[in-house]
Amino acid sequence: MVLINVVVYKLKKLNETRLDDDKSNNNNKLKRLSLSTEHSCRQFTFAEMQLATNDFDESMIIGKGGFGKVYKGIIDRVGVTMTVAIKRLDSKSKQGVDEFCTEISMLSKFRHSHLVSLFGYCNEGDEMMVVYEYVSGGNLAERLHKKACKYDQGQPLSWVERLRICIGAARALDYLHTGTGTRHRIIHRDVKSSNILLDDDKAAKLSDFGVSKIGPVDQACTHVSTDVKGSFGYFDPNYFMTRRLTRKSDVYSFGVVLLEVLCGRPAVDPTLGDNELGLVGWAQRSIKEGRLNKIIDPSLMGSCFRVMGQIMPKCLTAFVEICVKCLQGHPNERPTMAEVVVALETALALQHRGELFVVHKEEGVKSGKLLTFSRMLRNMLPVKTPVRSPEPFEKKERPKKWVLSGIHSNRDGKGEDTLKEAKVVDSSLKIFSLDGLKNATRNFSDDNVLGEGAFGKVFKGWVERETYVPSKVGSGIPVAVKKLDPDGLHGLEEWKAEVEFLGKLSHPNLVKLLGYCSQDDDLCLVYEFMPKGSLDDYILKQGLVKTLSWSMRVKVMVGIAKAIAFLHSTENQIIFRDLKTSNILLDQV
Structure with a gap:
């Protein structure tokens, strides 16, 4: 009994020491975070967060995730009142200080119109919160999969809207992979439809960087060895098997999102049988067997321009080709996100070209009619003020x-x-x-x-x-x-x-x-x-x-x-x- 008591005492002391070390490490991480973000984002007090959310009223909740609850809030930013989204860490969450610091350090350094903007954070006592811009249009998963969607009177996204959302999200990933610096590249590691937010104009905003990873520039020769993190149904199989994370892991996950956009069903649907449970396997088999028309979202089959409904045949062919390439088993066979952006823009151009000429059949006579060019005119660039923003400049190896x-x-x-x-x-x-x-x-x-x-x-x-x-x-x-x-x-x-x-x-x-x-x-x-x-x-x-x-x-x-x-x-x-x-x-x- 004495020996057992001694062992228990020693284990208790070891555990207390480990907890103290963890707490010390966490405090050091938070101090470094505060110093690194001093010039780029605001640190809010807990009292400010309470005021912004009406003391975290349940009616202010706009979402829930692995991190915790997300509240809609109102803050004052340099004399201007604005609506924000406040993500509050749940003490029972599997995510913690590491994810909190990662997300803030990532978003405080990088700015892109298709990345959700960070306004600041709160770190007071045991409370950790992240304050983002409020994106009012929900997320892509809601718009694709919820039958009783509260946006646009429940109207499903059109095919052109889906293409533009995909292009926006692809541009954001390309920016993370290639545009954030010269020494490091950012791997998102949790690309999925629920992490693609939509604003009032249905423009895509990539979010949730809690498990993102900084990788080396030359990924042709190297990789990041790490534990597998992400969401079931979106995992890159190669990453899952080898624990080797590369930018091509994001490409695979994005390929799953592309299939969701085309098929209108989630990555994993437990209500379906084993053969149709996983979206990727089911869609790949259907494409291989030539049953492409069976997997297209039924809501896209109306308003028929051609056989495939809203989707022009050449556009569909190009889009499916992108999906197939992104979902290749070996990472080296997948395209880069820059190549995905170009391919998606090409698909959109093919869609517009097909819509310009609609074949009408009247009394047995076919005639082609040219549609309005307003669609193309809307995309012309207005003259605006050049802008840019902070990025650490003490790096010695930077591009021209x-x-x-x-x-x-x-x-x-x-x-x-x-x-x-x-x-x-x-x-x-x-x-x-x-x-x-x-x-x-x-x-x-x-x-x-x-x-x-x-x-x-x-x-x-x-x-x-x-x-x-x-x-x-x-x-x-x-x-x-x-x-x-x-x-x-x-x-x-x-x-x-x-x-x-x-x-x-x-x-x-x-x-x-x-x-x-x-x-x-x-x-x-x-x-x-x-x-x-x-x-x-x-x-x-x-x-x-x-x-x-x-x-x-x-x-x-x-x-x-x-x-x-x-x-x-x-x-x-x-x-x-x-x-x-x-x-x-x-x-x-």
Whole structure:
């Protein structure tokens, strides 16, 4: 009995030590999280969350998941009242600090119109909550599978709407896989229809990054070894068997979502027999046996244009081909998400082309009639303000990047606007003092001038690495400080436009705006420093600087193309309007 008591005592002490270690590790993770997100998202108090949700009233619940309950809430953001979604960790949940930190750290760094936006989080006592933008249109699973859907008076999604949703979600995954940096790539690891949210315009918003994983860039040679996480029915079989996670695991899961969109049934349906229980196996057998018309969602078979209902035959062929490729057993045989985006856009184009000509049969005579072009006109890009947002810039190995040099206008700078109107709502940008910038740039010394343009002069300055607090010259990290010239071509409107919009999108090929200054009669913008100058220095000043090799020039062009594609794919449909070699900055050559 004494021996048993000793063993129990020792085990109890070991368990207490383990719990203390776990608690210490969790606290350290949360402290690092707070430091890393200081400039990019807001930390709410528990009292603010109670007020926003009417003390977590049951009537405010809009969803439930593995993390816990999701509440609809109202918060005040820089004087503006807005609706948000608040995900509250359930103490009984299998998810915990790791998933909480992962989701916040991911979403605080990355911005894309097809990723759900993070506003902030709450970490107080045992309470952990994540605050997102409120996406009012439910999720794709609800819209596809619930018979009594509360959206659009229960009307099912049309085929074109489904295609556009798929394209949006595919663009988000492609951004995670290729557009978030140069050293790492993000693997979502839980791609499914219920994690694809829809806004009022039925635009897709990918959500739930709690189990996401950071993987290496060169996945042709490497993988991430990890325990299998995700959702049953969407697992990549290769990942399940080998525990080797790659970006192609997301591609497989997305292939399952594509089948859901086509067939209108969930990935797993326990009400069906063994042969039809799993969507993938059932659909693959039907496709192989030539029974494609048997698996199409019955709601798509009405409004008949051709034999396949709403779906044009060539579009259907292209879409099924994408599904088949995504669901290949070996990861190397699957396409990349960039290739999936192109294939889906091609399918949508085939759908529109087929709809333009509808064959009418009247008294035995067939005639083709051209439909309205308004559908195509709706997709033309409006002229909007270029925007970009925070992304850590201390990384040494980054792609070639291009800088947005502001918006040109016909204003002469002599209007009624005053500096008192320079109010900014973007809390992710640091507000610099004029004295601080003077200290960082040697009082805007001409010796520190990097360049001069329509806005004014650009000075080299120095700030602390973590806090961006201005420091003495040579201490910390360098930054580029653009100071408005009162007599320049650009004025208050251009300054306000850059400050208000930059910080909403993030891409490694867009230069990061760190903050701004609006004090006395001075307006300044503070950017990350690009040490190698602009592309035109290397193209137009040959002999004075190092010549760029052909392979390096191609890499620069790839980076520029990625940045432009990113801007064109956002919900703002941004046109840059001033693309030239002097606006392409290099961080290495």
